[in-house]
Amino acid sequence: MGFDNLVNKAKEALSGTNKDELIAQAKEAATDERIDQVADAIKQVAPDSVDSKIDGLAEKAKDLNN
Template identity: 50%
Template sequence: MGIDEAKDKAAAAAGEAKEGLGGLLDKAKEFLTDDRIDDVAEKIKGIAPDSVDGHVDTLAEKAKEVND
């Protein structure tokens, strides 16, 4: 196998991996609705000390923004 052939195969594999990752991100966004993010945040706040509640809320809001 020549260098050009190896390069072409690597580029094709990278393209396939990128397409697969895009599909995974779409599925994650479907799963992580704002309601689910809120549910997880509430569960974390129920277990963690009260002193971290503000941080959990901030992180949940950022997760919702990224998910939009």
């Protein structure tokens, strides 16, 4: 599947869904535990020199999700 096909499928999936509903779904999926899991996964492949920035971004994401 090409990138254009993926984008079109995403657009189709999101059509008819209002912005507030999408935000609520994203907040429900982005629990603190999941944010930490993603940050840990990124730190495994990123250079150690950016670990503190990744942790900072994870904390901001958690704050915005509250």
